[in-house]
Amino acid sequence: MPSKKIKFNENEIAIFDDAVIYKRGDYWQFRIWLTKERKYARFSLKTRNRSTAEDKAKLHYHELMALQMQGKSYFSITTKDGVAMYLEQRQKDVEAGLIVKGRYSTINTHLEHWLEFIGRDTKLKELERTDCENYYAERTKTKKGLKISQTTVLNEQSTINAMLSWLYKRKETYIEAFDFKPLPKLDRGKEENRRALFTDNEFKAISLTLDAYIKEAEKDLTNSTNLIQAITGYYLGFSSITGLRRGEQLQLRWADVVDMEHKEARIKRFDLLKITVRGETSKVGKTRKFVIKDFGYLEGIFRIRKAKLTQKMTEQQAKQHIATELIFSTNGTTAIxxxxxxxxxxxxxxxxxxxxxxxxxxVPYSFRHYFITQRVNSNLPPAAVAEICGTSITQIEKTYYHTTEDKMVSNALADYEYINGMLVPK
Structure with a gap:
């Protein structure tokens, strides 16, 4: 393959007469001259053992020969470039309706974490299957001491290997997947492995604080900071009563929410809203419809939007006029x-x-966990909860059906009932 005359030093070992291996520090290195590219290919063999180094060098030699015969370049793009290539393809999948924007955003985040771990300038063709065996250990060592769940890391590892497989098929890597260390099976019965959510008292405190937070911002909505505060406040309130995923909620348009009727409860007035989550905005790619009780969050954000209309309209006319606009947005086109x-x-x-x-x-997603847990604890059938939340029955049962003190007491007193404040057998 090479036409350049190869000179060997004393500490170098020839591989097929035109490549060499040599030691740098404790590790063996490989070097070969590539005629077509007029460059030396140099990289670490990542071993201290001479015999292993020779075997790996011969393997790399044959791979390089094959690349040269196919007219392909050896010199590798970086991990940063590989991620960019993969994300470009996934963006096309979004445009084709194969995945939703929220999924693309998740993939982007996962791969950003991987780049921080592996290095942005690492050559793709220098990657080894064992390079990520300590990924879980490193990912859980966060700078701010924040807890990273095992499920999060497992999802990231799946995304990383999906990208690596895609790059391998395009001859950008020599490996098809990383050999991540197997992690222990999660015991979801343990308190520390449960989804992070609020207590009932905390949720009440948050709801009261949220109302005051929004009212404070609404005192001057000409101030852009206050406007964002109010709209984000309504977003969080709406999230707490619908259990929507962030991507689903941020892409809601006014046409997707229908005010069905008004009800008077003993404590406060509420509206019944029929919500349509369009398939193209859903994580699972399936359109779903459900009804929820709203205690004024949609009405509040509608009032803000209606006030910005330049001409006088009835409520119905205004809703038709802004039907295609995003709800949680300061301008109707760009979400918060x-x-x-x-x-x-x-x-x-x-x-x-x-x-x-x-x-x-x-985190804000904890509102979804609280919403689902409340419905589970209200003895709503798993199928009904799954339908409302756009997930599978298996996911609901696996993640949210855990024992609480209230449920344990309820189970213990299943054959009793309260009559005039007294607990008596049924």
């Missing part, structure tokens, strides 16, 4: 950002005096 959602969520929890926010891993 995840950064804004996270910032105001933390502010509200701080004002509501919620304890141990970081160690409990409480």
């Amino acid at each position: 950002t995840p950064r804004a959602i996270g910032y105001h969520f933390n502010k509200i929890l701080e004002l509501a005096e919620i304890k141990n926010i970081e160690t409990r891993d409480l």
Whole structure:
């Protein structure tokens, strides 16, 4: 293959007369001159053993010969470039309706974490199957001491190997997947492995704080900061009563929500809203419809939007006029950002005096966990909960059907009932 005359030093061992291996420090290195590219290919063989180094060098030699015969370049793109290539393809999948924007965003986040671990300038063709065997250990060593769940890391590993398989098929890597260390099976009965959610008292405190937070912002909506605060407040309130995923909720349009009727409860008035989650915005790609009770969140954000209309309209006319606009947006076309959602969520929890926010891993998505858990604890059938939340029955049973003190007491007193305040056998 090479036409350049090869000169060997004393400490170099020839491989097929035109390549060499040599030691740098404790590890063996490989070097070969590539005529077509007029460059030396150099890389570590990642072994201290001479015999292993020779075997690996011969393997690389034959692979390089095959590439040259096919007219392909050896010199590898970086991991950063490989991720960019893969994300470009996944963006096309979004445009084709094969995956939703939320899924693309998740893939992007997963691969960003991988780049931080593996290095952005690492050559793809220098990757070994064992390079990510300590991925879980490193990912759980976060700078801020935040807890990273095992499920999160497992999902990231799946995304990483999906990308690697895609790159392998395009001859950008020599390996098809990483050999991640197998992780122990999660015991979801343990408290620490349950989804992070609020207590009932915390949820009440958050709801009261949220109302005050929105009212404070609404005192001057000409101020852009206040406008974002109010809309984000309504977003968080709506999230707490619908259990929608972030991507689903941010892509809701006014036409997707229908005000069915008004009801008077003993405590407060509420609306019944029929919500349509379009398939193209759902994580599972399936359209679903469900009805929820709204205690004024949609009405509040509609009032803000209606006030910005330049001509006088009835409520019905206004809703028809803005039907295609995004609900949780300052301009109807661009949704509020995840950064804004996270910032105001933390502010509200701080004002509501919620304890141990970081160690409990409480995030805006915790509203969804609370919503689902409430319906599970209300003895709603798993199929009904799954239908409302756009997930599988298996996922509901696996993740949310865990024992609580209230449920244990309820089970113990299943054959008793309260009559005039007294507990008597049924």
